[in-house]
Amino acid sequence: MVERNNLFPVFLKLEELHTLIVGGGNVGLEKLTALLKSSPGAIVTVIAKTINDQVKQIAAQNKNIKLIEKHYENSDIEDKDLVILATDDRILHETIRNEARKRRVLINVADTPSLCDFYLGSVVTKGDIKIGISTNGKSPTMAKRIREYLEEALPEETEQLLNNLHAIREKIKGDFADKVKVLNDITSSWLENKRS
CATH class of the missing domain: 3.30.160 (Double Stranded RNA Binding Domain)
Known part of the structure; x- marks a missing residue:
C-alpha cells in the first residue's frame, strides 16, 4: 500500500481563537513568529518561566499577545482553543498533552509529531x-x-487575477453550477496560456 498524507488541511481564524504557547525561548519565538506571519491579529498567550527579549519586543508591539512569566499550571489551558508546546521538557509536554486531551483542546508539540494533533x-x-x-x-x-x-x-499579478475572478463571479447569472462552469472555463484557458 502506498503511504500518503492523511492530514485534513484547515485554515483557522486565529483572531477569533485563543492560542497558548508554552515556552518563551527560541522555539517559542519561532512558533509565535509563524502564527503572526499568517495571522497578524492572532490572540496569543505565552507562558514560560523565562521569556526571551525578542518575544517581549514582539508582544510590546502587539496588543493581542499576553506574556506570563511563570511555570505552566494545568489551569493555564482553560479557555484556550489551541496549545503549542515549545520547551525542551518532554515530560512537561506529555503532561500538558494529557490535560489538553481531557479538555478537548488541540495541541502541537514542537519536533514531536507523535504528540501532535496538528502540525504547523x-x-x-x-x-x-x-x-x-x-x-x-x-x-x-x-x-x-x-x-x-x-x-x-x-506571479506578482496573482492577487489581481483573483480580484478579477471575484468581480466576474459577482456578475455571472445563473445558479451555482452555471457559475462554476463559467469560472472553470476561464481559469482553464488561463492555465493553457501559462503552459504555452
Whole structure:
C-alpha cells in the first residue's frame, strides 16, 4: 500500500481563537513568529518561566499577545482553543498533552509529531491566496523548499487575477453550477496560456 498524507488541511481564524504557547525561548519565538506571519491579529498567550527579549519586543508591539512569566499550571489551558508546546521538557509536554486531551483542546508539540494533533505547515501567501504545505511532520526543510519555489513561481499579478475572478463571479447569472462552469472555463484557458 502506498503511504500518503492523511492530514485534513484547515485554515483557522486565529483572531477569533485563543492560542497558548508554552515556552518563551527560541522555539517559542519561532512558533509565535509563524502564527503572526499568517495571522497578524492572532490572540496569543505565552507562558514560560523565562521569556526571551525578542518575544517581549514582539508582544510590546502587539496588543493581542499576553506574556506570563511563570511555570505552566494545568489551569493555564482553560479557555484556550489551541496549545503549542515549545520547551525542551518532554515530560512537561506529555503532561500538558494529557490535560489538553481531557479538555478537548488541540495541541502541537514542537519536533514531536507523535504528540501532535496538528502540525504547523509551511505557508505561501500572495494577497488573499494562501497555500499550506505539509510533509506529514517528516521534513519541515522540504516543506520550506517547496514554499520558496511556489513563492517564486506565483506571479506578482496573482492577487489581481483573483480580484478579477471575484468581480466576474459577482456578475455571472445563473445558479451555482452555471457559475462554476463559467469560472472553470476561464481559469482553464488561463492555465493553457501559462503552459504555452
